[in-house]
Amino acid sequence: MRVWTAGALGTILFFSSLLLSFFLAKEIRGGVEERYLLPTRMYLLFVPRDLSWGLSDIGFVNTLAFLGYSLERGPMKRETALKVYDALYAVTLYNPRYFDPYYVGNAFLTWETGLYREAIDLLKRGMRYVNDWRIPFYIGFNYFYFLGDNLKGAKYLSLAAKHPQAREYNLLPLLASRLYYEEGKLEVALALLREQLKVMKSESMKGAIRVRIVTLERAKKIYEAMRVFERRFGRKPRSLEELVRAGLVPKDIRDGAGGRFYITPDGKVRSERVLFPIRKKALEKR
Amino acid sequence: MRFLLGFAYITLKENVRRRSFYGVVVVYLLSLLFSRMLMEFSLQDPSKVLADYSYSFLSFFLFLSTLFIATDTMAKDIEKKSVYLVLSKGVTREAYLLGRAFGFFVFTLSFVFVLGLFFLLIVWFLNEVTVSVFRKELHLSAGLFVLLSLWVKTFLLSIVVLFFSTFMSNFFLVFLASVVVLIAGSSIENLYHFVSVEKERVPDLVRYTVTFLFYVLPSFSSPGPDAVLGLQKINLKYFSLDIAKSLAYSGFLLSVGSLIFRRRELA
Numbered sequence: 001m002r003v004w005t006a007g008a009l010g011t012i013l014f015f016s017s018l019l020l021s022f023f024l025a026k027e028i029r030g031g032v033e034e035r036y037l038l039p040t041r042m043y044l045l046f047v048p049r050d051l052s053w054g055l056s057d058i059g060f061v062n063t064l065a066f067l068g069y070s071l072e073r074g075p076m077k078r079e080t081a082l083k084v085y086d087a088l089y090a091v092t093l094y095n096p097r098y099f100d101p102y103y104v105g106n107a108f109l110t111w112e113t114g115l116y117r118e119a120i121d122l123l124k125r126g127m128r129y130v131n132d133w134r135i136p137f138y139i140g141f142n143y144f145y146f147l148g149d150n151l152k153g154a155k156y157l158s159l160a161a162k163h164p165q166a167r168e169y170n171l172l173p174l175l176a177s178r179l180y181y182e183e184g185k186l187e188v189a190l191a192l193l194r195e196q197l198k199v200m201k202s203e204s205m206k207g208a209i210r211v212r213i214v215t216l217e218r219a220k221k222i223y224e225a226m227r228v229f230e231r232r233f234g235r236k237p238r239s240l241e242e243l244v245r246a247g248l249v250p251k252d253i254r255d256g257a258g259g260r261f262y263i264t265p266d267g268k269v270r271s272e273r274v275l276f277p278i279r280k281k282a283l284e285k286r
Numbered sequence: 287m288r289f290l291l292g293f294a295y296i297t298l299k300e301n302v303r304r305r306s307f308y309g310v311v312v313v314y315l316l317s318l319l320f321s322r323m324l325m326e327f328s329l330q331d332p333s334k335v336l337a338d339y340s341y342s343f344l345s346f347f348l349f350l351s352t353l354f355i356a357t358d359t360m361a362k363d364i365e366k367k368s369v370y371l372v373l374s375k376g377v378t379r380e381a382y383l384l385g386r387a388f389g390f391f392v393f394t395l396s397f398v399f400v401l402g403l404f405f406l407l408i409v410w411f412l413n414e415v416t417v418s419v420f421r422k423e424l425h426l427s428a429g430l431f432v433l434l435s436l437w438v439k440t441f442l443l444s445i446v447v448l449f450f451s452t453f454m455s456n457f458f459l460v461f462l463a464s465v466v467v468l469i470a471g472s473s474i475e476n477l478y479h480f481v482s483v484e485k486e487r488v489p490d491l492v493r494y495t496v497t498f499l500f501y502v503l504p505s506f507s508s509p510g511p512d513a514v515l516g517l518q519k520i521n522l523k524y525f526s527l528d529i530a531k532s533l534a535y536s537g538f539l540l541s542v543g544s545l546i547f548r549r550r551e552l553a
Contacts, residue, residue: 045480048472049507050349054342057335061327094476095338097517099331131517 037066038087056095081113102126133163154179211256297389337511360451390444402433435508452547
């Protein structure tokens, strides 16, 4: 009799726990609770060091789950996004050589929430620990694309370009040199490209770099000619033709790809094929 | 020396005979398979995730099993009065403690060797079959350094148990006290790092307390999985100092433990 009572009680309790789990599961699916999912610095601080490797990875997976849930429900509030930043910061504080948090942090904090400074802050920590060219590339991209800071953008892009893993991506030195050029740092742009030319292996990529070098060297000559013109005539030249007529640049000066050079109304040198060719039409309209 | 070797042999034999020893090895192998599953959660760094989880499991199983086995061995010796058998053979109490310590030294070596070998093999194999873009280079020599560190730390933990066993008779109390030391000693490096980095934000009292505990407590941290994957170079100076501190700490506990054990009323 006792056995039957214990058995019946056990069965009832087992099914009750299943029923309770059902309601619990419903609750969990119903609400996205950041306090359950997002790890904090304090949470990881008291975890034994050797366990913090695995637990910080779990913390990162939880953060991903939280992001997935939240983004399904529409744009995230700034306060919540800052909590996600804190969670990623906590994960990278205890597991700084894990690449994923930087990767997700860069994608989410910039494109989704506009926390550019925070993303850069997180990535700069990553640069100290992770030897991957993508981290300085992300920082450089965020600086020039989102914050409009070409000089800092170029600095980090050139760091990415110099990374041994990135030697076969000619986009990086080309982009960095363009940003340096925009900021009037022609010498830095040329030095970067010449350095890249030495380490690159692919001939086709070397070709693109050579074209850019030739273009920048000629643009540099034009800038020098513009300064001479200004000293001689007391005003800035309005067009390249004025420089040609003054005998300061050769008539047939072309960019590395054979395109013509222009001087914009704000005094910048552009070229038809290599240096910001898209602006040519706008220039012609003026 | 013959006595020490004999004790080591007995300790090794009695612990390797335990079913729980094989149970731990099997459960660790299962947890390595679980780590393989967790790799799927990674976006760009699966090898790192694999190494992190496998390493955390390794450390967890090593420490927990050493804690149980050492506590149980000492409790059995005292509760079942087998310690009398040894002492009646003319072995001094200090020699008994030293023999047990040497036994744990050999046992933890074999334990770390078995689990550590599985750890290195599985991480190496799964890393090799990962997509080449995400693959990392496994540094075997660094892996051996990491295992050496784990060995010294597990040995230190067994000495902590031995120390508490010299004046506590209750299995549960010895276990609990050792767990407290293990958790405190494992977290203290994180805490010390935190108070050093965030000097301005941490109250002075907390900072001094943490610094004091950092000096006083034994450290149970090891170089970690990043060294095995070659992501972090092992700082040989720090490594040697850490190992030396752990060994000195073990020696200190053994000395104090033998003084206490000498005066302990066993009846």
